[in-house]
Amino acid sequence: MSDLRQVCVFFFILSIPFLLGYLVNWGVYHWINLRRRTATPGKQVPPDLPVIFPVLGHTVQFLFDGTAFVKNATTYWGQLTCVRISLLFNGIYLFQEPEAVAAIWRHPFLSSPIFIYTVGLRYLFGMKEKAIETYAADDSGPYRRPHWKSNVAPHNRVDFLTHESLMHGLSGPGLAPTFQRFQAVLGREVERLPIQNQWVEMPDLLQFFRNHVGRAVLTSLFGSALPDTNPTFMDNLWKFDAATPWLAKRVSRLIYPEGYRVRDQLLGQIQSWYRYAREHFDQSLLFADGDGDPFWGSGMMRERQKFILKIDNQDDASLASTDLGLILSDTVCRTSTSDFSVSMEKLLRKDLLQSVYAETLRLYVQSYVTRCSPHEPVEVANWYLPQNEVSMVSSYVAHMNDAIWNTHNGAHPATRFWADRFLIDANDASSGPLRPDPENTKRDSKGKSPCEPRFSLQGLEGSWIPYGGGFGACPGRLLAKRIILFTCALFVTQFEIDVKTRDFTMDSSGFGLGTQKPKEKIVFAIRRRESKT
Template sequence: MTPSSWTNSLRQSLVAGGILAIPFIFNYLLTLSLYHWANMRRKPGQTPPEYPAMPIIGSTFSFLWDSASFVAKATTYAGKLTCVRISLLINGIYLVSEPKAIADMWKNPNLSSPIYVYTVGLRYIFGMHEKGIEAYTADDSGPYRKPHPFSNVEPNNRIDFLTHDSLLRGLTSHAMLRIFERFQAILKRNLDTEDIGDEWIEQPDLFTFFRNNVGKAVLESLFGPSLLAINPNFTSDLWEFDEQVVNLAKRLPRFLIPNAFRVRERLLSQIQNWYNYARQHFRDSNTDQDTQWDPYWGSIMNRERQSMLLSISGQDDAAVASTDLGLIWTSVTNVVPSTMLTAFHIFSDPALLSRIRTSIFDSVSHTPTSGFSASMDKLLQKDLLQSVYAETLRLYVQSYITRCSAHECITVGDWTLPRNEVSMVSSYVAHMNTSLWNEQDGAHPVTSFWADRFILDPADPSSGPMDPSTPEATEIRSKLSTKEKHFSAKGLAGAWIPYGGGFSACPGRLLAKRIILYTCALLVSEFEVEVKDKAFEMDSSGFGLGTQKPKTKIGFRIRRRRGD
């Protein structure tokens, strides 16, 4: 090919490419114009506008690989939070970010079902086969006892309601308290096996310490000792799986992430081994008649889930194992880092540690026979401890809360969400909302930890979680019935959302809070901990999937307190 013919060929290719690009460029410019038009001329009841993106692929790559910065940018217009629709390769998602709109979502019964995220999670993350998935995709009856009037799902196939009802009964009220009592005993036993004495012991990683002690206590108290006894590698496999969840969530093929598929298969196999073992050995006589807990199934919730799930069309042991993997992963891999980070902030600040110890002094005790004990009724009322807990979750929980109205359009705030479309709330965006949270004129940015952020002092107009200049904060202060400093989360229904909100808020939130507060109370009362690496980096690769985790190891040393 001569130079002139090569040049002509290149010119023709560029011209052809330019012509082909014209529709895409036009589409992008049109979307951009409509986006600005909709935001500048907003009126109540309109559908959130499409966020500008290239046709076909939309915002897929930004959403999956640059999640935090993309979501923060997409949900902001002219410096204020807004609602927007983002286009992805397969479908679209409505991102709801305004606090008023979020609060309205929690109140609306038609936006109470998380069935869409169940379906996506079970299929792509937890490996459920398609026959099992069919029951989830077919269920449009809602999570309430009374099905939606437009739904025709058979009562025995109402997997949304049946799952939610089972979790509510198993993780709240009397059942939750019995699980928590067992957690306390197991955690103390686990810490005793660490053989920590009066002299300092060097430890390589704080997170590993919490995984081994708190994580195993959560697993055993919920699912019984047999799961771990017959599967000695289950815990290590679970944390390896946790590291791979982000890759599975991106729907990457097996040849790109073979380790993710392999560890998931190991876990699913181990869970089914547990089923077989428990069925062979369980007897009614094994059950504690008060707690309904047994050493094979653990909580009665697991026995009931077996019976309930296997009666639904398309469900077998393999499908139920995927469901249980989701429950196990959710139960353990969020509360462990949340507990660790709460304890980290307490031990990293000597002044805060002293204040916490003083504040909980009347709530804890130690005897030679039973060791450490705590009055949870009192601990749950400790303002500073609650504030530290709430602030830790605000700072580190980066979840997507997903809802879908299967049958009708819904109004939230000034927006209308179409029927049968996925709506999503980012806790990260809500928790980093500088126009709502109190930063005390920049002294305590939302990106930093402030132990007293949730403490409201009637005598100090600059205190409290909400920006004092907002009308909402002023109204809350005007209705105060006490002159004492106190923990406050009033007005934060659409702003502090680590557990989601509304009817389908995380059913394990009450248990998780007790685990975090009790563990921290035990540690500060019984141990001295010195953290060496206080400036560690957090890992945001799992953005949208739960609580952040440390990116590197956190060295520390620990010893028992010497009775001071």
């Protein structure tokens, strides 16, 4: 009994420094947050979120309960705030105040996603450390003119070179031909579906769209040779998508070998595609659009073969890791053609459709956006971000902020879908995405009928962020939007769909990695609409 008492006394004495440190941290945390409620708070570094065990920090909560942890950590007295959390031996600054988020998008020193590139390439896409060193060493920034303190050689400016290539291929000159190829491929996929005017029941709505829309996206960007020469590639891609939450949590290969096995298979298939495309591609095989071809798919992919392999320490294996990341993000999101045709310009002007699109992304995108200033500390609204420290913004927290979003007097909470949330009615001061405010009651109905609601994202720079923001916003956002709207228009026009599974839950196990997916299979029935003559 005395031995047990001695052990208890020993552990009590041992815990005193931890408890005292915890109490001091709580005091500092509250003092900083309360001080910010004064009229002139001044600029300061976000406070540390108190933690009992300094080394472990908040790692377990962040990795395995990110949805609740990040929202609670960045909320103080019902208002979003900014805070530093501890992850093992490192820390991350969580910025969630809408003003601070908007300031991050505007700051030229906070436009580079190179930190999250290195994390993703290392843990998700299996790049070797020697190749990652070049990415980690690039502190030149994503702009054409490098940061004046950087000494990175021009051919090693992987941040700028990658960003420039993606912008050119997904948002610039490559946008129109890539989207036109997608329309043609998806049109042919739809025509070939063995579905007539009789109802056909199918077991999984998500898999149905993956099989047809996913292949169309893959082919339009990466060419038909990739899936044709690797028949199991698409199936492996979906298996890998399911494995990414575990890989992101750095679960060991010994514990979860299947995730690593399917990743290795994909990397091998991509490198096999490289060899096949190099052997068979010829400039004369370019499509009439001047961009696409059957082997590399697009001018962007041909260009990546050139500039990435010139970067120090890069080879086919490391290039396959970067391309796997590109394929996953582009395919899993998001003159023979079908008889269906639609004007994208008309679709993009449909205010209700735009609102439904924006609301869907608001509700279901759960991604992290990271930024870092490697050369100097920077001001972020009323905060400071120290030099070479990582800032992170959660789209989920921003999208679920009840203090910002209009709920129409509680009828449409931020956690529920509301198709009209992004519509402003000139005759209704309580409409629009923002909570009604005297300063937001002015209605600009320019170009619209006074009674016609209009779509608006005004005032949401730090609150609606499914693609990030600023110079570093997702380069593929314009292509993704066109793909989503066109796909909806095509399937609604060509088919009737009856969703049988009404009650299902969404899966947040991949929190921070992108878009939620349904946990259960969604059974549905489908039939082709009869053509009107």
